[in-house]
Amino acid sequence: MKKQLMAVIVALFVCLGYSGAMVPATAYAAESIGYVDYGRVFSRHPDFASARAALNLEQQKAQQEFREKAPNLDDNGKRALENQLTERMAKRERELFDPIEEKILKVVRQVSKDRGVTIVLQRSAVIEGGVDLTNDVLKACGSK
Numbered sequence: 001m002k003k004q005l006m007a008v009i010v011a012l013f014v015c016l017g018y019s020g021a022m023v024p025a026t027a028y029a030a031e032s033i034g035y036v037d038y039g040r041v042f043s044r045h046p047d048f049a050s051a052r053a054a055l056n057l058e059q060q061k062a063q064q065e066f067r068e069k070a071p072n073l074d075d076n077g078k079r080a081l082e083n084q085l086t087e088r089m090a091k092r093e094r095e096l097f098d099p100i101e102e103k104i105l106k107v108v109r110q111v112s113k114d115r116g117v118t119i120v121l122q123r124s125a126v127i128e129g130g131v132d133l134t135n136d137v138l139k140a141c142g143s144k
Contacts, residue, residue, distance in 0.1 A: 034117035034131040041104055041134060044143040051096040058092045107140045108133070 042048065062085040070078050111133050112120050120133065 032116065032118045033121065033126075033129070034112055034115065034119070034133045035121045035123045035126045036108055036132075036137055037123040037134045038104070041137050041141065041143065042100065044138060044141075045100050045104060046142050047100050047103070051100060055089075055093055055096055059089060062089055104137070104141060107137050111136045111140055 066081060066085055069081055073081060108120055112118070115131060115133065115136065117131055117133065121130070123132075123134065
């Protein structure tokens with residue numbers, strides 16, 4: 001009986017000690033997780049407007065090219081031309097927007113490092129908690 005009582009008391013202390021040790025770790029974990037509203041940062045990046053304008057111009061050129069060439073093509077030719085133009089547009093979009101993404105990711109890494117945040121998520125993935133880094137990232141990117 002005495003052994004059982006001692007075992008229960010020891011188990012209780014172990015559980016209390018364990019849960020007490022976990023609270024600070026959990027609190028620390030919550031503070032080391034940050035999030036960024038990536039869509040907002042991307043659309044406000046200083047290079048975004050010119051990239052969007054260049055892509056719109058490229059899209060207009062592609063539409064014009066299709067209008068000029070399509071009347072002389074059969075259905076298969078039209079589909080092939082459409083696929084070719086779509087691929088060209090996708091490539092141009094990557095050429096214009098990938099450098100912006102790289103710049104933003106570099107800034108996110110620096111801001112998170114400066115703030116002591118070890119994990120950064122997209123804002124839409126966060127329900128509660130975490131540190132909002134969006135304004136710091138916007139400021140570091142030189143956004144308006």
